[in-house]
Amino acid sequence: MPLNVRAAVVHAPNEPFVIETLQLDGPGPGEVLIQVKSTGLCHSDLNAYEGKTPWAFPALLGHEAAGMVVECGPGVTQFKPGDRVIPFLIPFCGKCQYCHSPKTNLCVEGFNRLRPRESHFTLNGKPVSQLWGLGTFADYTVLPPDTIVKVRDDAPFDSIWPEIVDWYAGKKIDLDSLITHKLPLERIGEGFATMKSGESIRSVVIL
Ligand SMILES: [Zn+2]
Numbered sequence: 001m002p003l004n005v006r007a008a009v010v011h012a013p014n015e016p017f018v019i020e021t022l023q024l025d026g027p028g029p030g031e032v033l034i035q036v037k038s039t040g041l042c043h044s045d046l047n048a049y050e051g052k053t054p055w056a057f058p059a060l061l062g063h064e065a066a067g068m069v070v071e072c073g074p075g076v077t078q079f080k081p082g083d084r085v086i087p088f089l090i091p092f093c094g095k096c097q098y099c100h101s102p103k104t105n106l107c108v109e110g111f112n113r114l115r116p117r118e119s120h121f122t123l124n125g126k127p128v129s130q131l132w133g134l135g136t137f138a139d140y141t142v143l144p145p146d147t148i149v150k151v152r153d154d155a156p157f158d159s160i161w162p163e164i165v166d167w168y169a170g171k172k173i174d175l176d177s178l179i180t181h182k183l184p185l186e187r188i189g190e191g192f193a194t195m196k197s198g199e200s201i202r203s204v205v206i207l
């Protein structure tokens with residue numbers, strides 16, 4: 001039975017976000033259902049929103065988030081319901097030549113997921129793409145376990161994910177201090193407007 005999920009959908013580049021009820025399938029074998037608790041608005045999302053990074057529409061954007069495992073599909077043993085997790089952009093498939101080397105950041109699956117692929121979300125039977133295989137501007141999402149990492153049980157949902165962005169940036173910036181707006185999902189368009197105008201580098205949507 002698909003789950004009905006509240007989500008902020010972009011139907012075409014630069015069109016306003018629309019809060020829709022999407023149908024979410026899964027978790028199937030090797031997949032994890034996650035309740036998204038907070039999600040960051042990033043310039044990479046803005047680039048996809050504006051069509052500067054090619055992507056498939058209608059789209060569920062969002063790739064920086066924190067959430068809780070709700071259900072694990074068959075074969076998933078490394079997570080359990082209640083785990084606090086962060087999705088990340090570059091998977092660790094564990095199978096490719098790069099995952100067997102110190103250069104796991106070049107995992108070939110990562111390049112596959114930069115292209116639209118099968119989505120777990122539909123709107124009235126029509127697919128809504130998950131940005132880079134993630135799609136976090138929704139109350140729930142389904143992800144493969146190779147793109148999520150468990151964090152501490154007391155990790156704060158509204159700010160833990162900037163830590164992972166800080167890693168990417170080599171700790172050269174303190175992203176926490178750059179978060180200017182905390183918004184509900186219904187006001188996500190305002191967050192994008194402040195990024196576009198340069199007023200904000202990072203806003204957070206609390207779900
Ligand atoms: Zn980002």
Ligand SMILES: [Zn+2]
Nearest residue numbers: 093096099107
């Ligand atoms: Zn790999």
